[in-house]
Amino acid sequence: MNTRPKYKTKQREILVEFFKSKSGVHITAGDVCEHFKEQGLPIGQSTVYRQLESLVDEGIINKYIIDGNSPACFEYAGHESRDLKDPCIHCKCEKCGKLIHLHCDELVEIKTHILEEHKFKVNPMRTVIYGLCEECSK
Amino acid sequence: MNTRPKYKTKQREILVEFFKSKSGVHITAGDVCEHFKEQGLPIGQSTVYRQLESLVDEGIINKYIIDGNSPACFEYAGHESRDLKDPCIHCKCEKCGKLIHLHCDELVEIKTHILEEHKFKVNPMRTVIYGLCEECSK
């Protein structure tokens, strides 16, 4: 934590561009390594992990932990997210494993409700709602 | 997944009793192994992991993932499984670890909304909302 970079490196720029281009998509550290290896411009995995940590720290990307035994997911935290009040909420299907992420005003209201009524400040980035998706709940 | 046991073993009973006696406390797989080793009745770690998986599957204990890089926590879910019609969602403080139980009224609101608007059937027994409690959010 608190690993703010001091130098502007090529790898860092490439990573930021990559996440920006994949806005709205969940990407693992492994995906990143694989992608650049295929492109012929491999980035060392330790560099990937270290830069990812910095980028999360700076708020440029978000880190999501869907399930303890799968790799962490990262996603661009674009300026498009009007406020910090509108991060998406994740729903994970227990049966097929599908991940759904919702942007919804009503969910934001629920978050506010929990804060005001229960004095609990929800961290949507770490919270995952488990259950069954439409197909699997039949 | 779906690892329902067919035999009633000594280890299984001991584990259930242990979790019951530690109701309200978060315990890792490592804690469990250590505890029984100290007691002079060690249980193999693979057995611990396998039974824990079953118990989660049956709803006897819940599994919490606090942070992707720390071990998973387990906790007795007795009070919830007693009455499946009246479950509650846990809010867990990421800082001090405190657990808060959300009651039905809010729960129903959230569940219904997500089901009707987003076609996702929430499993409250497995869902944990992470964030900061009143004291820690200062």
Place this chain on the structure above:
DNA sequence: TTCAATGCAAAGCTTTTGCATAAAG
């Protein structure tokens, strides 16, 4: 007797770390 559960050791996966080298400022 049959078949699941146990336990050991080994493997698997994701993530972190040590250290020499390369690159930024």
Place this chain on the structure above:
DNA sequence: CTTTATGCAAAAGCTTTGCATTGAA
């Protein structure tokens, strides 16, 4: 020239798996 970032390889940490053995029904 100084300091940070990189990248390889190795280590770390939690969890899973293979397989022979034990134990439940």
